[in-house]
Amino acid sequence: MLASLVDTDLLLPGPLDTFARLGELAVTADFWSIITASMARILIGWLIGVFIGAALAALTAMSHAVSAFFSPAMSVIKATPVASFVMLAFVWIRGENLPVFCTVLMVLPLAWANIHEGLLSADRDLIEMARAFRLDRSTIFRTIRLPALLPHLFGAIRVSLGFAWKAGVAAEVISHVGRSIGGELYDAKLYLETIDTFAWTAVIILLSVLLEKLCAAAMNRAAVRFGAASGRAVNAK
Numbered sequence: 550m551l552a553s554l555v556d557t558d559l560l561l562p563g564p565l566d567t568f569a570r571l572g573e574l575a576v577t578a579d580f581w582s583i584i585t586a587s588m589a590r591i592l593i594g595w596l597i598g599v600f601i602g603a604a605l606a607a608l609t610a611m612s613h614a615v616s617a618f619f620s621p622a623m624s625v626i627k628a629t630p631v632a633s634f635v636m637l638a639f640v641w642i643r644g645e646n647l648p649v650f651c652t653v654l655m656v657l658p659l660a661w662a663n664i665h666e667g668l669l670s671a672d673r674d675l676i677e678m679a680r681a682f683r684l685d686r687s688t689i690f691r692t693i694r695l696p697a698l699l700p701h702l703f704g705a706i707r708v709s710l711g712f713a714w715k716a717g718v719a720a721e722v723i724s725h726v727g728r729s730i731g732g733e734l735y736d737a738k739l740y741l742e743t744i745d746t747f748a749w750t751a752v753i754i755l756l757s758v759l760l761e762k763l764c765a766a767a768m769n770r771a772a773v774r775f776g777a778a779s780g781r782a783v784n785a786k
Contacts, residue, residue: 562744571748579728584752586645587730591717594649595710598656602705605657606664616665627658631716635723648720648731655716656709663708667701668694703768710764714757 552563562570574580609616634651642650671694679689721731730749737745 562747566744567747570744571751583728586728590645590648591652591713594652595656595713598653599660602657602660603664606661606668609665610668623658623661626654631719632723635720645726647724648717651720652713652717656713659709660705663701663705667698671697707764710760718753
């Protein structure tokens, strides 16, 4: 309705024009290579951030001193805007590595906080009872610690993936990385190609929804498999 009132694509393109432009872009090889490159950078940064966050969470869950040392740093990283990270890191890191680095920094505190909380949420009374029945550590982990951890781990994965996608694209825009979704947004803004700005924004939204759906499906399958596996472990004991 607003696009009809404005009646100029330069100010506000309509949804039909936007998706028509998206269709024009989708039949080109460059479009898919740009999407692939951006997704690769962002997913690599996300995986690194989750891995480091999980490793750090394991350390902080085992030691109060280590937790007290790292907690302030995680709070600072979490509170710092993406733009600040990009501008600060731009001095030392250039090109395609900059979005990866910013994605890692955005994912790290989220993954650490959720996994750290999950590791500490296991019922200590159940653990003590399992030890009294002389269950081995692997069985205790599978049947008590892991069920308590999984909801927090799945939450960390799902939330951090969304933040990783937004942070990665924002870093590409600010650092103007070539052959990237963020770079295309920057060029569209620079040359006043508003319809391209809307089209690439639609790409970002659609890919974000797709990644979230795929992530949720994978987590549901993992939860079902783990439930069956933990049940077999308990029955075997």
